[in-house]
Amino acid sequence: MATGLRIKTAAELRTNYLRREMFPTIFCDGCGIGNVLNYTLWAIDEVGLDLDRTVFVSGIGCSSRLPGYINADGLHATHGRALAFAAGIRAANPDLTVIVFTGDGDGAGIGGNHLLHTIRRNMDMTVILVNNFTYGMTGGQSAPTTPDGGFSSTTPYGNIEHPLDICELAKALGAPYVARWPVVSPAQPVKSIAEGIRKRGFALIEMLTPCPTAYGRRNGLKEIEQIWRWYREHTVLLDEWEWVEQFGSPEEREALRGKLKIGVFQDTERETFEDRWAALVARERL
Amino acid sequence: MSTHRELIRRALGPRVQFVQGDDACAYGAVLAGCTFFAGYPITPATEVAERMAEILPRIGGCYIQMEDEIASMGALIGASWTGAKVMTSTSGPGFSLMQENLGYAIMTETPCVVVNVQRSGPSTGQPTMGAYGDMMQARWGTHGDHEIIMLCPASVQEALEITIVAFNLSEQLRTPVLVFIDGELGHMRERLVIPDDDEFELVERPRATDRASYRPFAPGPDLVPPFAPFGSGFRTFVTGLTHNEDGLPRASSAAVHDQLVRRLAAKITSHLDLITRYEEFYADDCEIAIVAYGITARTCRDVVEEARRRGIKAGLLRLISIWPFPEHVVARWAERVRAMLVPEMNLGQIVHPIREAVAGRCVVTPYARIGGELHTPAELLEALEALQWQPA
Ligand code: SF4
Numbered sequence: 001m002a003t004g005l006r007i008k009t010a011a012e013l014r015t016n017y018l019r020r021e022m023f024p025t026i027f028c029d030g031c032g033i034g035n036v037l038n039y040t041l042w043a044i045d046e047v048g049l050d051l052d053r054t055v056f057v058s059g060i061g062c063s064s065r066l067p068g069y070i071n072a073d074g075l076h077a078t079h080g081r082a083l084a085f086a087a088g089i090r091a092a093n094p095d096l097t098v099i100v101f102t103g104d105g106d107g108a109g110i111g112g113n114h115l116l117h118t119i120r121r122n123m124d125m126t127v128i129l130v131n132n133f134t135y136g137m138t139g140g141q142s143a144p145t146t147p148d149g150g151f152s153s154t155t156p157y158g159n160i161e162h163p164l165d166i167c168e169l170a171k172a173l174g175a176p177y178v179a180r181w182p183v184v185s186p187a188q189p190v191k192s193i194a195e196g197i198r199k200r201g202f203a204l205i206e207m208l209t210p211c212p213t214a215y216g217r218r219n220g221l222k223e224i225e226q227i228w229r230w231y232r233e234h235t236v237l238l239d240e241w242e243w244v245e246q247f248g249s250p251e252e253r254e255a256l257r258g259k260l261k262i263g264v265f266q267d268t269e270r271e272t273f274e275d276r277w278a279a280l281v282a283r284e285r286l
Numbered sequence: 287m288s289t290h291r292e293l294i295r296r297a298l299g300p301r302v303q304f305v306q307g308d309d310a311c312a313y314g315a316v317l318a319g320c321t322f323f324a325g326y327p328i329t330p331a332t333e334v335a336e337r338m339a340e341i342l343p344r345i346g347g348c349y350i351q352m353e354d355e356i357a358s359m360g361a362l363i364g365a366s367w368t369g370a371k372v373m374t375s376t377s378g379p380g381f382s383l384m385q386e387n388l389g390y391a392i393m394t395e396t397p398c399v400v401v402n403v404q405r406s407g408p409s410t411g412q413p414t415m416g417a418y419g420d421m422m423q424a425r426w427g428t429h430g431d432h433e434i435i436m437l438c439p440a441s442v443q444e445a446l447e448i449t450i451v452a453f454n455l456s457e458q459l460r461t462p463v464l465v466f467i468d469g470e471l472g473h474m475r476e477r478l479v480i481p482d483d484d485e486f487e488l489v490e491r492p493r494a495t496d497r498a499s500y501r502p503f504a505p506g507p508d509l510v511p512p513f514a515p516f517g518s519g520f521r522t523f524v525t526g527l528t529h530n531e532d533g534l535p536r537a538s539s540a541a542v543h544d545q546l547v548r549r550l551a552a553k554i555t556s557h558l559d560l561i562t563r564y565e566e567f568y569a570d571d572c573e574i575a576i577v578a579y580g581i582t583a584r585t586c587r588d589v590v591e592e593a594r595r596r597g598i599k600a601g602l603l604r605l606i607s608i609w610p611f612p613e614h615v616v617a618r619w620a621e622r623v624r625a626m627l628v629p630e631m632n633l634g635q636i637v638h639p640i641r642e643a644v645a646g647r648c649v650v651t652p653y654a655r656i657g658g659e660l661h662t663p664a665e666l667l668e669a670l671e672a673l674q675w676q677p678a
Contacts, residue, residue, distance in 0.1 A: 019523070021532065021534055022534060051521070052517070052518075052519040052521070053517050055367075055516045055517070057364070067523065068523055068525065068534070068535065071521055072521050073367075073516040073517065073520075073521055073522050073523075073524075074522070074523040074524065074525075075363075075364065075367060075516075075524045076523070076524065076525035076526065076527070076535075077360065077363070077364075077390065077526070078360070078386055078387055078390050078526060081356060081357065081360040081387065084352065084353075084356065084357035084358075084359075084360030084361050084364070085360045085361065085363055085364040086364060087324075087350065087352070087357070087360075087361050087364065088322070088324060088350075088360065088361030088362060088363060088364025088365035088366075088368075088372075089364040089365065089367065089368055089516060090364075091322070091324075091348045091350045091361065091365060092321075092322045092348055092364070092365035092368040092370045092372075093365075093368035093369075093370075093516070093517060095517065096368065096516060096517045113353050113354065113357075114353060114357055114360075116353070117352075117353040117357070273350075277343075277348060280343055281343050281346055284343045284344055285293075285343065285344060285345070285346055286288075286293050286296045286297055286344045286345065
C-alpha cells in the first residue's frame with residue numbers, strides 16, 4: 001500500500017484491540033461505522049498506542065457505541081457532551097491519550113458549542129466524527145449535516161436548511177489538524193487518524209459514513225454498490241476543488257454543487273491548553 | 287520540596303480569616319483534597335470558582351472554565367474518572383443545566399461535589415438575592431429513580447466543614463454530593479478558622495487492586511464497587527446506559543435495570559448513619575418545634591431562646607443533611623411536640639417530606655418567605671406564639 005502501513009489482518013486486530021463480550025455490534029448491515037472502527041484500529045496499531053493509557057470517549061448515537069467495542073478505558077457519555085467529558089480527562093490527566101468518537105448530530109448538532117470551545121482551547125485529543133447526514137439511532141431525522149433537499153423522517157418533503165460544513169468550521173477555529181474522508185477506501189482515513197493521534201493538539205477527522213438504514217433508504221442509497229458509488233462521485237479532493245474553482249469552466253464549477261470537499265483541510269501547530277496550563281502551574285506553584 | 291498538605295496550607299493563607307460562605311466552600315474543597323474544578327460564572331456562586339482559580343494552580347491542580355454548566359458537569363465526571371477529587375459550583379439556572387450529567391454521575395457512580403449557592407427563581411429571578419428554591423430540584427431534578435445526598439450548612443465555618451464532609455461521602459459512596467447554601471450565606475463574611483489536618487478526617491474512594499478479578503460495577507460489601515481510574519490498566523467501560531456488573535450495556539433487561547437502580551438507591555439509604563446530620567436545641571421538653579435548615583435556622587435559634595424567656599416550650603430541629611430526608615429524626619420529634627413551624631425561603635418545599643415523616647402526629651405549619659429577605663425574629667416569634675394555642 002502506498003502509505004506503507006503495516007496493515008494487520010482483521011483477526012489480529014480483533015484479538016489485540018476488541019472487547020469480545022460486546023460482540024456482535026449493534027450496527028446494521030451495510031453500515032459504515034464498522035469501517036471507521038477498523039480504520040481507527042489500524043491507525044492505533046500504526047502509531048503503537050498503549051491502550052492501557054488511552055481513553056475512548058463518546059456521546060450518544062450509533063457511532064458513539066464504538067468505545068464499548070474497544071478493549072480500553074471508555075466513557076460513553078451523554079448526548080452531545082463527549083468533548084466536555086474528554087476535556088475533563090485531558091485537563092486532569094494530560095498523560096492519557098484521548099480519542100473521541102462522535103456523530104454529526106452528537107458532535108456538531110447538540111454538541112456544537114462544545115466543539116467550538118474545545119477547538120478554541122486546543123485540547124490535545126483526536127476526534128473521529130462519523131458524519132452519516134442523519135440521526136441514525138432515533139430512526140433517521142434531519143441533522144445539521146443533512147444535504148440540501150435530503151429526505152429524512154422529519155424532512156419528508158426535503159431538507160430546506162443549509163448543511164453545516166464541520167471541517168471548514170474546525171479549520172476556521174484553528175484546529176491544528178482537520179481532515180475529511182469517505183469510508184470508501186482505507187488508506188487516507190488510516191493515515192489521517194494516525195496523524196491526528198500524533199498531532200499535539202486538537203485533531204478532527206470527519207468520516208463520511210453511509211447509513212443505509214436510516215438515511216440511505218430515503219435517499220436512494222440503500223444498496224452497498226449504489227452507496228459507495230455515490231460517495232466516490234460526490235466527493236472531490238481539495239486540490240482539485242480549488243483548481244476547478246479557479247480555472248474550471250462554468251460547467252465544471254457548476255458540477256461542484258452538492259458535492260463535498262475531501263482531504264486534509266489543515267495541518268499546523270498551535271500551543272495546547274494542557275501545555276499552557278502546565279507552564280502556568282510551573283510559574284505559579286508555591 | 288514541600289508536601290501537598292503543606293502547599294495547601296500555604297495556598298489557603300492565615301489560619302483565621304474573615305471571608306464569605308463562597309470562599310469557605312472553596313477552602314473546604316481544597317482541604318478535602320480537591321485538585322480539579324470546572325465551572326461557569328453565575329451570581330451568587332462565582333466567588334467559589336474565583337477562589338478555586340486562584341488556589342488550584344498554586345497547589346498543582348487544575349481549574350478550567352467551561353463553556354456552560356452542562357460542560358462543567360461533563361468535565362467534572364471526566365476528571366473524576368482519572369481519580370481526581372472534583373468540584374463545581376453554580377446557582378439555580380446553572381443547576382438546572384447540570385441535571386442530565388448529574389444523573390449520569392449517579393448512574394456511573396462517579397464521585398463529585400456540586401455547590402449550589404441558591405438564588406430566587408423561577409428562571410433568572412433575583413440573581414443577587416438568597417433563596418432556597420432548589421431544594422426539591424436537588425431531590426428530583428434529574429430524571430429516573432435515584433437517591434441524592436444534599437447537605438445544608440448554616441454558617442461560613444460550617445460551609446467549610448460540610449464541604450469536607452461532602453467530599454468524604456462522595457468518595458466513600460461513589461456518588462455526587464450537593465452542598466447547598468444561598469446567596470446570603472454565600473456573600474456573608476464571618477470569622478473562619480481553618481482547621482488543622484488532625485481536626486478532620488479524609489476519605490478516599492475504595493480502589494480496585496486486582497486486575498484479574500476486576501468487575502467495574504460489582505459492588506463491595508457496602509454496596510460500593512471498588513474504583514479503577516482511567517489509565518491504570520483496568521480498562522473500564524463506563525456508560526450511562528443500564529449496565530451489568532462488568533459495565534456492559536444491558537439496556538433492555540428488566541432484571542439488570544432493577545438490580546442496578548435498586549442497588550444505587552440502597553447504597554445511599556443503607557448509609558443513613560454516615561450521612562444524617564442535624565442539631566437539636568431544647569429537644570427534651572419541647573412542645574412547639576421549629577424545623578429549619580440553612581441560613582434560616584440561625585434566626586430560629588434566637589427565636590427559640592426568646593420564646594423560652596416568654597414561657598413557651600419551644601425547640602429547634604436544625605437539619606443539616608436534607609437528602610436522603612432524615613425521616614426518623616423528624617418522626618421522633620413528631621412523637622412529643624404539639625406543633626412544628628417550618629420557615630423556609632421558598633413557598634414550602636421541605637415542609638412536604640416533613641409532613642410525610644410527621645404522618646399526622648402533630649400540626650405542621652409552613653412559614654414561607656420569598657423575595658430575597660430573611661425571616662425576622664419578630665415574625666417567627668409571633669408565629670410560635672400563635673401555635674401555642676394549637677390543641678394537643
Ligand atoms: S441506523 Fe444507520 S448509522 Fe445506525 S447502525 Fe444502522 S446503518 Fe449504521
